[in-house]
Amino acid sequence: MNILLIGSGGREHALAWKISQSPRVTKLYCAPGNPGIAELAECVDIAADNIPALKDFALQNKIDLTVAGPEVPLTLGIVDEFELAGLKVFGPSKAAAQLEGSKMYAKKIMKKYKIPTAAYAVFTDAQKALEHVYMSRFPVVIKADGLAAGKGVTVAVSLVEAKRAIHAALRDKVFGEAGAQIIIEEFLSGEEASLLAFCDGKDFVPMVSAQDHKAVYDEDKGPNTGGMGAYSPAPAVTKEILRQVGETIFKPLLDGMAKEGAPYKGVLYAGLMLTPGGPKVVEFNCRFGDPETQAVLPRLQTDIVDIFEACLGGQISAQKISWSDAAAVCVVLAADGYPGQYAKGKEISGIAAAAALPDTCVFHAGTAKQDGRLVTSGGRVLGVTALGADIPAAIKNAYKAAGLISFPGLHKRKDIGKKALAYLP
CATH class of the missing domain: 3.40.50.20 (Rossmann fold)
Structure with missing residues (x-):
């Protein structure tokens, strides 16, 4: 092929x-x-x-x-x-990709088909949005409706932060058309997790669980990014939670999208909050997550081309999909300043040494060739993924490999996978 x-x-x-x-x-x-x-x-x-x-x-x-x-x-x-x-x-x-292209569309679908998610309100007027947050309990979540490369979300813990986020989107147009409409949501408490599924329009098969790390700094501090690292499996996603997600989120969504005349084929990404009241949807994405993919795919043992064709042929439920029992951890190496302004063109060294380690992959994200040298060209530069017998071993292996790579201004979180350790005996 x-x-x-x-x-x-x-x-x-x-x-x-x-x-x-x-x-x-x-x-x-x-x-x-x-x-x-x-x-x-x-x-x-x-x-x-x-x-x-x-x-x-x-x-x-x-x-x-x-x-x-x-x-x-x-x-x-x-x-x-x-x-x-x-x-x-x-x-x-x-039509189906609107689930990611418009957060308001996704919210309407979830409301219509009784899929658990945060309560919300939609605004195009800054003053009305401000009046809403005056009456809200903090923190609140403020989201640009459209695509903003993972950076259109603010968790505002104060009125000052909420005002800043509302004005940035609706008055200053920092997200362009993507922020011409904003959604203000209740803040969901719990642990975040990502669950992706292969879908064929009517049926789905979930992948192994993963957890992303959105904030740029350790302990989830600082602004949100496209993702600073991920691990798989996410121990917080138990078999019971998997069952609940299938029954209350994936199945009603696929049934609903078919009724809407937009059957969903492809990868469906559910960003979840595991609340005391059960799993709720934070967001849907209409493709593989990044960096979750870098942690999930190294565990996949089945030919992915066969899986793609099973989805397109309406046969995903008949496709046997096997996964490694090993754990995987991906550590993102970013440019200093990301997700704000950052320098480009910094020479990268050490990739070959890192990639030579057992069960280790170095995935390029923001790199370029310049005069025969490999240099930085994006905010997230590389994703270093390593397998291990369990999460602690995978963490150790990933950081060992990441430590071999260098470029001026390299920034990485040092706590990728740490949350998983609380679930281990």
Whole structure:
């Protein structure tokens, strides 16, 4: 098979790494890719949101399956466009991808189909939003409605913070159109977890659990990022919670989306809060999570191409999917200043030494080649993932590998996986 992977981040490097292991793959392309992906696939200089050019490339190169990594091409309707051209593509339709493209849409669907989530209100007017928070109990959660690369969410613990977030979105337009409408939610207490599922429009098969670390600094301090690391499994997600999530979230969502005329095919990501009243949805994403993918896929033992085709063929419930019992921890190496302003072009060293360690992968996220040197080109630069017999062993292995890599201004959290330790005997 000829396969086209779309995207350029750490998630796409992990997908390229797993797809390339399939004996069914004849040729793997990635658009636009990155230097790490270039070691596994032929990178094509087409932006992930340039759907006409991607479609032309897929037709000209007889692509048998396209896998869309990031959310933007999915919300723009790449699946619909490719299918109209007779091309097979893994991911949800434009209508189904609204679950991530519009938080208000997701909230309406959850309310309609009785899926547990936080109470909320929607605003386009800053003064009305401020009047709402005056009457609210803090903390409150303020979210840009549209896509904001993981940075459109503020947990405001005071009126001052809430005002700042509301004005940033509605008055100062820092998120552009994505923040023209905001959602103000009640704050959910509990432990966060991520559960992804392979979906075929009517049925789903959950993946192994994971937990992301959103805040930039240790102990969950500082602003939210796209994710500073992840581990899998998340011990907080017990078998009983898995059952509850399946029955109260995944099943009613898939049934509801089918009734809406937008059956959901692809990967569905449920960001969860494990509250005393049971699991509730914080957000839905319409694709693999980043960096959860870098912790989950190294545990996958089944050919991922077979899984993609089972989803597209409505046969996911018949697909046997095997996972390693090993634990995985991914530590993100970021540029100093991220998620704010940061420098680029810093030379990176030590990747080969880290990747040579047993059961270790170094996934490129924000890297580039410059005059033959590997340099930083993004806020999240690398994701270092290591396996271990259990979470403590995986933490030790991941930080050992991460310690071998350096570039000026490197920043990483030092507590990835720490929350899991409280559940261990």
